[in-house]
Amino acid sequence: MATLVEITDPADPRLADYRDLRDVSLRKHVEAEHGLFLAEGEKVVRRAVAAGFTPRSFLMAPRWLDGLSPELGASDAPCYVMPEALIESVTGFHVHRGALASLERLPLPPVARVLAGARSVLVLEEIVDHTNVGAIFRSGAALGFDAVLLAPRCADPLYRRSIKVSMGAVFTTPWTRLPSWPDALPSLSAEGFTTVALTLAPDAVPIEDAVDGLDKVALVLGSEGHGLSPRWEQSADRRAIIPMAAGIDSLNVAAATAVACYVTARR
Incomplete structure (x- = not known):
């Protein structure tokens, strides 16, 4: 069972995992160096623990202890308890969902394991906004997609904002x-997937036509600014577009993903 530790000093070194969470560059350095990530909110913390991630510690105000009592009871990690105002002085923002947890990362699995049994996959190239990455994961999960593959320069799905969204x-x-x-x-094509790139390329066809009748599909999405690289755009098996009303040429990448996932799920 987690040990409850009351802390009154925001500078306490035991709170290092949670300090100054608004500083993205600091978070990337700390998380990469120590192999940790942070979950915010009762539901998110519960889902992280249920998925098999090992807590390093918890940080919460007293009124949130009961909500996570099963997770605290199953862990030997310390639970640091502080008034909400002091928690805010540690993290740099208002923890409006009541609880935080620092958890150990798991090694990334090989691509073959992620694709095993999958029929619908999202493939992301240089999507650098953590909110967009989180929204894409949520849309994919909601619409039955089996896996997500990320190019090396994509934002971290286990960054706090991505997890929350x-x-x-x-x-x-x-x-x-x-x-x-x-x-x-x-x-991916060699593994039996038809890769369908969302793009404004001249030969792009409506997404409904691009995915119609396909068995295994990999939807390919590019960065928020310039979209897909020429190499990925041209090496995809098919290029697709979401038809728009006159005067609008595209959607935000997260919104476009939701639409494309919905259409693909109904193929």
Whole structure:
């Protein structure tokens, strides 16, 4: 059972995992160095623990202890208890969902394991906004997608903001990073997936037509700014577009993913 530890000093060194969470560069350094990630909110913490991630510690206000009592009871990690105002002085923001947990990362699985048994996959290239990554995971999970593959420069799905926006879908959806970016799409084609790139390319067809009748589909999505790289756009098996009303040429990548996932799920 977790040991409850009351802390009154925001500078207590035991709170190092939680300090100054608004500083993205600091978080990336700390999380990479120590192999940790942070979950915020009762539901998200519960889903992280249920997915098999080992807590390093918990941080919460007294009124949230009962809600996570099963998780605290099953863990030997310390639970640091502080008034909410002091928690905010540690983290740098208002923890409005009441609880935080620092958890140990698991090794990323190989691509073959992530794709085993999958029929619908999302493939992300250089999507660098953590909110977009979290929203994409949530849409994919909600619409029955089996896995997510990320190019090396995509934002971290286990960054706090990504986890929060995904509502824990990053814990339940198998995902990993692609070891070889240049040949990623031909490799998926060789595994029996039809790669469908969302793009404004001149030969793009409506998404409904691009996925119609396909068995195994990999939807390929590019960065928030310039979209897919020319290499990925051209190496995809098919190019697809979401038809728009006059005067609008595209959607935010997270919104486009939701639409494309819905259409693909109904193929």
